[in-house]
Amino acid sequence: MSVDDESGAAALGSSRPAARIRGLRKVYGGVVALHGLDLDVVPGSVVGLIGPNGAGKTTAVRCIAGLLKPDSGEVSIAPSSTPGKSPVAIAAQEIELYPGLPVEMNLTFFSELSGVADAERVLAELTEELELGPLLGKLPKDLSIGQQRLVHVAAALVATPELLLLDEPTAALDVGARETLLAAVARRRAAGVAVLLSSHQLQEVETTCDSIVMINHGEVIAAGNVDDLIGEHGGGRIELTVDGKVEVVDGDDVAAAIDQVMATGGRLEAVNVIKPSLETVFMSLTGMRSTDVEAS
Numbered sequence: 001m002s003v004d005d006e007s008g009a010a011a012l013g014s015s016r017p018a019a020r021i022r023g024l025r026k027v028y029g030g031v032v033a034l035h036g037l038d039l040d041v042v043p044g045s046v047v048g049l050i051g052p053n054g055a056g057k058t059t060a061v062r063c064i065a066g067l068l069k070p071d072s073g074e075v076s077i078a079p080s081s082t083p084g085k086s087p088v089a090i091a092a093q094e095i096e097l098y099p100g101l102p103v104e105m106n107l108t109f110f111s112e113l114s115g116v117a118d119a120e121r122v123l124a125e126l127t128e129e130l131e132l133g134p135l136l137g138k139l140p141k142d143l144s145i146g147q148q149r150l151v152h153v154a155a156a157l158v159a160t161p162e163l164l165l166l167d168e169p170t171a172a173l174d175v176g177a178r179e180t181l182l183a184a185v186a187r188r189r190a191a192g193v194a195v196l197l198s199s200h201q202l203q204e205v206e207t208t209c210d211s212i213v214m215i216n217h218g219e220v221i222a223a224g225n226v227d228d229l230i231g232e233h234g235g236g237r238i239e240l241t242v243d244g245k246v247e248v249v250d251g252d253d254v255a256a257a258i259d260q261v262m263a264t265g266g267r268l269e270a271v272n273v274i275k276p277s278l279e280t281v282f283m284s285l286t287g288m289r290s291t292d293v294e295a296s
């Protein structure tokens with residue numbers, strides 16, 4: 001990773017990417033995890049990084065954060081435009097908290113590590129924003145997995161980064177905590193932070209992200225504005241279960257789909273109508289079914 005040495009003063013409010021990724025390639029032994037990823041994340045936007053299990057999302061996020069060395073390619077991170085803020089912070093997929101420190105000390109430690117200005121105020125605001133108050137005195141082992149995840153993401157937010165990398169930040173969060181966290185992400189976007197959000201939760205990606213990069217087997221299979229992609233690839237589909245087998249019919253005409261599938265006989269057990277959405281884009285481009293997507 002390189003942090004550009006030009007002044008970052010123009011980064012906020014400009015279209016200059018906070019992260020500029022070109023030709024990112026990573027091979028593990030014989031497995032090519034990334035074939036040459038191109039990606040920009042501009043200030044004040046949230047880019048969703050989506051793809052099936054093993055697509056290469058975590059590899060990409062870790063390479064961008066500088067935690068993993070790519071085999072080739074360029075990762076440029078814009079320097080911080082504001083003294084006391086970090087250029088980049090990551091909430092990695094694996095929860096990383098110091099087991100011997102209560103939550104408050106963990107967060108204080110991470111804010112000191114990043115050299116954030118006015119750490120006490122930042123921590124107090126974050127505690128209120130993410131409703132962390134009841135957790136502050138507890139050790140990580142005494143938290144639920146969802147609570148640990150929230151504190152783990154908070155440890156990235158205390159760095160007040162200008163580029164925020166989030167790898168499955170809402171995994172294991174309940175509905176309330178998920179909404180609280182996504183609202184915090186939206187506030188940072190509004191404040192000019194560039195966010196890269198990797199997630200399997202396509203509904204939250206659809207509502208939270210301005211654009212997406214969809215990868216499969218380490219290659220980009222779609223990229224762009226969420227609404228444009230839904231318009232282009234997200235036609236509705238109908239899944240009909242006949243004698244335990246799922247048949248997929250494209251379109252939104254349920255009666256015609258039933259007629260088509262029942263023409264060959266069999267017992268109709270279930271009909272699942274899927275409206276155009278990021279999920280239908282995902283299914284159309286990866287060949288997955290809705291049940292696969294729910295399980296992923």
Ligand SMILES: Nc1ncnc2c1ncn2[C@@H]1O[C@H](COP(=O)(O)OP(=O)(O)OP(=O)(O)O)[C@@H](O)[C@H]1O
Nearest residue numbers: 028029031033051052053054055056057058059060
């Ligand atoms: N340390 C490793 N050693 C060998 N292969 C690895 C390693 N880490 C990842 N891989 C492989 O690289 C590919 C991409 O993995 P990666 O974890 O980046 O995918 P992902 O999209 O984040 O998956 P998931 O959605 O399941 O978290 C997979 O084929 C995976 O098996």
